[in-house]
């Protein structure tokens with residue numbers, strides 16, 4: 001089965017539509033203000049209004065409080081939430097939306113012990129964590145550390161780009177791929193050429 005692809009850190013309708021045209025399955029909007037890819041709920045809503053059908057919209061939060069998430073959802077509906085910080089399982093499932101929980105693989109002693117807490121998660125996103133950066137690092141990690149046969153869909157993130165995505169497809173059995181830096185021309189600005197190249201690689205290896 002072809003791996004699903006999410007491109008995160010979408011900041012414009014042009015980048016969103018270029019991703020849709022290339023066959024990207026999901027678009028991520030970063031509501032974490034310290035990120036160079038941060039968008040306001042209103043900006044995300046404007047972008048989402050331009051999207052064609054059958055594209056999943058994902059809202060990314062990192063240690064936001066309840067009110068911030070609720071205020072965001074009152075402005076932009078979002079199909080799926082992604083929690084990238086130390087959010088508890090109860091917090092994650094308190095918004096009447098499906099969610100995925102991100103975990104940093106670096107230094108993860110026992111993946112299952114951590115991930116199993118999130119019983120209601122739709123999937124687990126496994127990401128690189130660099131010093132002081134919980135995501136969007138542009139750095140890969142050793143894919144051999146990925147869990148085998150986990151009970152939920154695994155989304156691989158961290159440093160994926162057109163040059164290594166085929167290897168990620170061949171060397172792992174993850175459900176989906178998530179990326180941001182690897183298709184950018186500058187932080188927060190996606191490159192159509194890099195998105196097209198990435199999706200060509202994914203479709204070729206999966207064909």
Ligand SMILES: O=C(O)c1ccccc1NCC(=O)[C@H](O)[C@H](O)COP(=O)(O)O
Nearest residue numbers: 008035135136137138158159179180181
């Ligand atoms: O993208 C960010 O700026 C970001 C900042 C803080 C927490 C998470 C962030 N992104 C989360 C994502 O889902 C990224 O796509 C994922 O970390 C992979 O990023 P990259 O290594 O740049 O492909």
